[in-house]
């Protein structure tokens with residue numbers, strides 16, 4: 001593919017950016033953390049969305065390097081915030097993990113290295129994995145994730161509700177947080193909140209924190225709080241922003 005050769009050099013050329021999507025604590029509307037998202041600012045093609053280059057990266061294996069890059073940048077930023085700010089609990093960040101990184105690469109080693117190098121607060125660097133990814137190889141994924149959790153990383157189950165796995169089944173995995181897929185938030189916004197409410201209730205009963213994704217309005221935010229979600233992200237609270245904007249938002253700008 002046309003972009004493949006470029007992608008190999010994109011990291012060295014500083015074209016890959018880590019953006020920060022705010023995650024807000026619904027109880028008091030403070031910024032609790034961020035999901036980090038990769039963007040490619042291509043010199044010719046402009047901003048290339050993750051959906052375009054990540055599948056190429058996954059096929060060629062470059063996703064491993066991109067993943068290490070995202071982990072390193074995110075953890076370094078978290079460490080800076082935690083040094084500059086005294087907030088309890090500390091601000092967290094979640095990094096998306098791809099299939100190859102978890103199932104065909106030594107993710108444990110990458111996480112261990114990054115945590116040791118940065119010394120971020122335990123649990124404040126979270127890995128975000130989709131339900132379909134962990135279900136590709138549930139036995140292996142459960143073992144790996146248990147070892148990663150022992151290192152002190154947090155684990156968030158992304159796009160919850162889009163697959164076929166029951167929450168009860170997913171209790172076998174050491175997730176501390178689930179992120180409810182935005183399709184349920186859209187349903188809720190059009191008056192159908194039954195599934196969302198039951199997911200939240202079950203998650204809370206088994207001790208998981210709940211993030212709702214795709215909160216686009218104040219009405220969404222109020223309803224999600226009322227239904228017991230702990231956190232929400234989405235355009236109601238902010239779009240993916242640069243690291244400098246994120247620093248300002250948390251009050252850690254120099």
Ligand code: G
Nearest residue numbers: 036037038049050051054070095096097098
């Ligand atoms: O922000 P955007 O709509 O471009 O994100 C599209 C998809 O790309 C999302 O599903 C998001 O999870 C994924 N994505 C963004 N950044 C990363 C990353 O660093 N690693 C992986 N594996 N996926 C990412």
Ligand code: G
Nearest residue numbers: 021037096213214215216233234235236240
């Ligand atoms: O697959 P994943 O959930 O990781 O993807 C997150 C994607 O959702 C990012 O591309 C981000 O830009 C996008 N996003 C964030 N907030 C909203 C929102 O409120 N509405 C919609 N439609 N997309 C959002």
Ligand code: NA
Nearest residue numbers: 035096128158
């Ligand atoms: Na995600």
Ligand code: MN
Nearest residue numbers: 158159179213
């Ligand atoms: Mn998601």
